[in-house]
Amino acid sequence: MDGDGSHRRRPSPNLALSCAAATAFLLLVSAAAALALYLVFRPRRPEIAVDAVRIPTFAASNGTVSFTFSQYASVRNPNRASSFVHYDSSLQIVYAGSQVGFMFIPAGSIDAGRTQYMEATFSVRSFPLAPPEIASAVAAPAEGVVEVESKMRMRGSVRVMRWFNHRVVSVVGCRVAVSTVDGSVLGFHCLS
Numbered sequence: 217m218d219g220d221g222s223h224r225r226r227p228s229p230n231l232a233l234s235c236a237a238a239t240a241f242l243l244l245v246s247a248a249a250a251l252a253l254y255l256v257f258r259p260r261r262p263e264i265a266v267d268a269v270r271i272p273t274f275a276a277s278n279g280t281v282s283f284t285f286s287q288y289a290s291v292r293n294p295n296r297a298s299s300f301v302h303y304d305s306s307l308q309i310v311y312a313g314s315q316v317g318f319m320f321i322p323a324g325s326i327d328a329g330r331t332q333y334m335e336a337t338f339s340v341r342s343f344p345l346a347p348p349e350i351a352s353a354v355a356a357p358a359e360g361v362v363e364v365e366s367k368m369r370m371r372g373s374v375r376v377m378r379w380f381n382h383r384v385v386s387v388v389g390c391r392v393a394v395s396t397v398d399g400s401v402l403g404f405h406c407l408s
Contacts, residue, residue, distance in 0.1 A: 274399020302372035
């Protein structure tokens, strides 16, 4: 009894414990939901697969070569709910450590879970073949064969849950063996 004759109840220790348990449970459920959303909708890089490489025109004379390079690739957006918006993407051709060809890939968008097929064709300016000592170590695996490297870089962004913008970059490099006799593609091997 208080001095005025009324009874004052003390909060039950069980009530305080119940509130603390409920708060901890809600925090745990919120954290689990956030983790599940992140795992399902986490931003992923696009997957690039080079399907074919062709050399439509080829010329070799006086130790130099020039050709037209065509590369056919498929770019898959593995994100479940987000489009991949690409920009500042490029394809470059490298021979013996030097860039001999370059092309910007036009900006665009790939819908969630979709694959876009791309073709890039451009002329590679005339360049001298590497001296035999460099060619045997770097660029030409056999006599009558020149090996170039194509590097396709897709740069863009994925918007996650409409609020978060995540920048992603995918690169695929291919070593392409070309016959110096007729310009036919003898084979190519790509690594992401």
